[in-house]
Amino acid sequence: MSLCSLVMASGVAYFDDVRVSLEVADTPINEDNIESAEHLGEQIQHSSKSSVVVAGNVRELLECPVCLNAMYPPIHQCSNGHTICSGCKPRVHNRCPTCRHELGNIRCLALEKIAASLELPCKYESFGCIGIYPYYCKLKHEAQCMYRPYNCPYAGSECTVVGDIPYLVNHLKDDHKVDMHNGSTFNHRYVKANPHEVENATWMLTVFSCFGQYFCLHFEAFQIGMAPVYIAFLRFMGDDSEAKNYSYSLEVGSNGRKMTWQGVPRSIRDSHRKVRDSYDGLIIQRNIALFFSGGDRKELKLRVTGRIWREQ
Numbered sequence: 001m002s003l004c005s006l007v008m009a010s011g012v013a014y015f016d017d018v019r020v021s022l023e024v025a026d027t028p029i030n031e032d033n034i035e036s037a038e039h040l041g042e043q044i045q046h047s048s049k050s051s052v053v054v055a056g057n058v059r060e061l062l063e064c065p066v067c068l069n070a071m072y073p074p075i076h077q078c079s080n081g082h083t084i085c086s087g088c089k090p091r092v093h094n095r096c097p098t099c100r101h102e103l104g105n106i107r108c109l110a111l112e113k114i115a116a117s118l119e120l121p122c123k124y125e126s127f128g129c130i131g132i133y134p135y136y137c138k139l140k141h142e143a144q145c146m147y148r149p150y151n152c153p154y155a156g157s158e159c160t161v162v163g164d165i166p167y168l169v170n171h172l173k174d175d176h177k178v179d180m181h182n183g184s185t186f187n188h189r190y191v192k193a194n195p196h197e198v199e200n201a202t203w204m205l206t207v208f209s210c211f212g213q214y215f216c217l218h219f220e221a222f223q224i225g226m227a228p229v230y231i232a233f234l235r236f237m238g239d240d241s242e243a244k245n246y247s248y249s250l251e252v253g254s255n256g257r258k259m260t261w262q263g264v265p266r267s268i269r270d271s272h273r274k275v276r277d278s279y280d281g282l283i284i285q286r287n288i289a290l291f292f293s294g295g296d297r298k299e300l301k302l303r304v305t306g307r308i309w310r311e312q
């Protein structure tokens with residue numbers, strides 16, 4: 001308590017009281033005090049370090065004991081004070097998972113408020129994000145963080161691999177045996193026997209490397225309503241903001257006829273299926289595809305040429 005508040009608190013301040021207080025406040029300097037003053041200095045120096053430790057401990061407190069995820073309001077607790085997240089609460093049949101007591105409907109406001117005062121690094125720190133966010137903003141940032149890893153862009157399998165672009169390029173090459181091409185122009189032939197079976201869908205992925213970036217060319221059969229079609233489209237291995245700097249064109253044809261498509265590559269943040277289902281690519285109806293294939297219509301033989309360029 002400072003001298004000032006001491007005086008105020010007593011209501012009527014007598015001179016003697018003030019002097020007594022002054023004497024108390026004005027403690028003689030001895031070695032003990034010097035030592036403790038030095039300790040104080042050290043404490044201040046280390047305070048940033050210790051606040052990290054404190055933040056770490058509070059972070060553990062904010063971990064739901066059931067799902068191990070970070071808890072967000074409303075945080076619930078049992079009558080013994082064990083906490084649980086609002087997602088898990090309905091799943092434990094009103095029994096505290098820690099002490100088995102009835103859970104009731106008690107909120108843990110204190111923990112919610114402590115959480116609000118926390119600032120934590122983005123969980124993609126190891127991928128290069130240096131952002132530090134208030135606890136309640138962290139999730140929102142992480143959903144949008146540009147350093148968050150990408151899903152494997154390979155279609156047609158349930159591949160769960162995630163990583164940054166260089167990692168995924170190697171993964172496509174090594175694990176999916178995807179064709180890799182250098183350069184911004186291409187000339188591709190798609191050949192398939194039995195083109196009348198759309199169910200066992202033809203699909204192919206080729207990766208192009210140009211402008212220091214990687215692009216995925218997808219080609220596949222699917223159906224629009226009842227009509228069997230083929231689609232070819234390009235995806236950019238990077239974020240949407242970067243993808244917009246590029247354009248591409250695709251061309252398919254034969255016998256003096258041709259179809260062309262010009263588009264903007266879609267980020268691989270958008271799933272292969274999402275891009276396909278928005279028809280954002282060169283769509284070729286099967287009859288036309290077979291016409292372009294020539295011959296006896298028993299085999300699909302398409303030549304797709306294309307070019308990728310950077311917009312100014």
Ligand SMILES: [Zn+2]
Nearest residue numbers: 064067085088
């Ligand atoms: Zn939980």
Ligand SMILES: [Zn+2]
Nearest residue numbers: 078082096099
């Ligand atoms: Zn409990």
Ligand SMILES: [Zn+2]
Nearest residue numbers: 122129131145
């Ligand atoms: Zn981040």
Ligand SMILES: [Zn+2]
Nearest residue numbers: 152154159161
């Ligand atoms: Zn994969």
